[in-house]
Amino acid sequence: MRLAVGGLALLMLAACADKTGAPRAFAGADPVEGLRLIDRHGCAACHRIPGVAWPEGRTGGSLAGVGARPMLAGRLPNQPRVMAIFVRDASLLAPDIGMPPMPLTEAEARDVAAYLYTLDDD
Amino acid sequence: MMIELSDLPGGWPPPVLDPAGPFAGPVAMVAWVLFVMAAVVMVVVLAALGIALFGPRRWRRRVAGERLVWIGGLVFPVVVLTGLLVYGLGVTARFSDAPRAGEMRVRVTGEMWWWRVAYLDDQGRETVQDANEVHVPAGRPIVLELESADVIHSVWIPRLGGKTDMIPGRRNFMRIQADQPGVYAGQCAEYCGGPHALMGLVVVAHDPADFAAWRAKQAGPAALSSMPGAAVFTASGCGACHTIRGTEANGLAGPDLTHVGSRQTLGAGILPNNQGTMAGWIADSQGLKPGNRMPSYPVLTGQELRDAAAYLDSLK
Numbered sequence: 001m002r003l004a005v006g007g008l009a010l011l012m013l014a015a016c017a018d019k020t021g022a023p024r025a026f027a028g029a030d031p032v033e034g035l036r037l038i039d040r041h042g043c044a045a046c047h048r049i050p051g052v053a054w055p056e057g058r059t060g061g062s063l064a065g066v067g068a069r070p071m072l073a074g075r076l077p078n079q080p081r082v083m084a085i086f087v088r089d090a091s092l093l094a095p096d097i098g099m100p101p102m103p104l105t106e107a108e109a110r111d112v113a114a115y116l117y118t119l120d121d122d
Numbered sequence: 123m124m125i126e127l128s129d130l131p132g133g134w135p136p137p138v139l140d141p142a143g144p145f146a147g148p149v150a151m152v153a154w155v156l157f158v159m160a161a162v163v164m165v166v167v168l169a170a171l172g173i174a175l176f177g178p179r180r181w182r183r184r185v186a187g188e189r190l191v192w193i194g195g196l197v198f199p200v201v202v203l204t205g206l207l208v209y210g211l212g213v214t215a216r217f218s219d220a221p222r223a224g225e226m227r228v229r230v231t232g233e234m235w236w237w238r239v240a241y242l243d244d245q246g247r248e249t250v251q252d253a254n255e256v257h258v259p260a261g262r263p264i265v266l267e268l269e270s271a272d273v274i275h276s277v278w279i280p281r282l283g284g285k286t287d288m289i290p291g292r293r294n295f296m297r298i299q300a301d302q303p304g305v306y307a308g309q310c311a312e313y314c315g316g317p318h319a320l321m322g323l324v325v326v327a328h329d330p331a332d333f334a335a336w337r338a339k340q341a342g343p344a345a346l347s348s349m350p351g352a353a354v355f356t357a358s359g360c361g362a363c364h365t366i367r368g369t370e371a372n373g374l375a376g377p378d379l380t381h382v383g384s385r386q387t388l389g390a391g392i393l394p395n396n397q398g399t400m401a402g403w404i405a406d407s408q409g410l411k412p413g414n415r416m417p418s419y420p421v422l423t424g425q426e427l428r429d430a431a432a433y434l435d436s437l438k
Contacts, residue, residue, distance in 0.1 A: 039393055040394060041396055041398060041399075042393045042394040042396065042398065042399040043392050043398065044404030045398065045399040045410060046398065046399075046401065046402040046405070046406075048404070054411075055392075055393075057163050057402050057406065057407040057409065057410065058406050058409045059336060059401070059406045059409075060402075091428060092130070092421065095425075096423070096424050096425055097424045097426055097428070098401060098405070098422075098423075098424030098425075098427040099398065099424075099428070100396075100397035100398050100400070100401050100427075100428045100431045100435075101397060102396065102397070102398050103396050103397075115339050
């Protein structure tokens with residue numbers, strides 16, 4: 001039930017995201033599953049992530065509003081394809097970054113990215 | 123939509139009235155008996171109170187006078203509470219006996235704010251070292267020998283047994299048994315300062331054959347590694363507090379890391395275990411578990427942090 005309500009809220013959020021005009025919707029990606037994966041893999045150990053109550057990691061910076069930022073990590077275009085690679089192995093795109101590869105499949109990385117694009121409001 | 127870290131192995135918080143073995147079932151039953159008795163007594167007392175306040179005069183006379191006070195206020199509680207005490211102690215009497223010949227023994231030592239774990243042989247000598255999780259074969263009783271290195275802690279793995287304190291200078295025993303293979307969460311149940319609430323424990327119950335394999339692997343040293351993170355680990359002085367058997371790292375203050383990559387959790391039951399959470403823990407353990415005895419390492423470059431996390435994660 002909670003997830004169903006959350007899913008509806010996410011759909012509404014996705015509708016908001018359309019207004020930014022950026023091509024950020026993911027065909028077939030599931031933001032609800034993305035949040036589950038974020039929880040299961042402990043992304044919040046390094047990031048404050050709206051939707052995850054605890055912890056509120058500080059190492060990698062807050063992800064509030066990340067979906068609306070023009071750049072990722074201050075050096076990459078914030079586009080879905082980039083985000084989906086970044087959450088899986090950021091070092092492929094930013095060799096000196098501290099973020100290790102995460103144990104996600106490509107499809108899971110797209111789900112995670114889809115959730116992050118719902119975070120379009122600081 | 124908010125998610126707590128409920129996906130942690132064994133679930134969080136651990137379910138408390140869902141026993142999974144013969145040392146937890148009777149404890150849950152005692153809890154239900156106490157709860158039902160308390161509910162019945164409360165209903166009776168409230169009924170008497172209601173009659174005393176609002177009942178017809180004839181009924182009120184029945185609940186007045188000294189006789190009811192003597193019976194309801196003294197005799198009844200003495201009989202019922204004594205009965206419950208004898209029942210509760212009787213049910214759990216053998217759970218904390220000293221280990222008998224042939225019983226598998228695991229020493230668990232409470233530390234601020236983690237668990238040192240050692241598997242004992244038949245003579246009580248420590249064989250395999252581990253931390254923050256206890257591996258057991260399913261379907262077999264295990265004796266936990268509980269000690270403390272500093273203050274009073276308490277082991278509570280709700281699905282496998284009751285709570286037992288770890289008291290400095292004493293050795294307490296408790297038995298656990300998981301009827302089915304699985305992962306069972308536990309928690310320190312006695313306030314022990316600072317991050318007490320973040321002192322979790324995991325019990326992993328294996329098929330007996332798998333357990334023998336796990337134990338053999340756990341007893342071995344770490345494979346020699348040429349990964350760059352091994353050099354970061356050494357250069358950062360991690361070995362002053364942590365042991366990685368097979369390397370020069372031989373510190374004893376913190377958890378043994380020989381097979382840390384194979385653990386279910388990091389930070390004593392609080393984070394899932396992967397390279398990402400490992401990096402987060404190394405960089406900012408004080409942010410994640412304020413007051414714990416591992417300093418944060420804000421001196422590493424991104425590359426060094428990633429390398430260190432990859433190396434530790436490789437210690438399966």
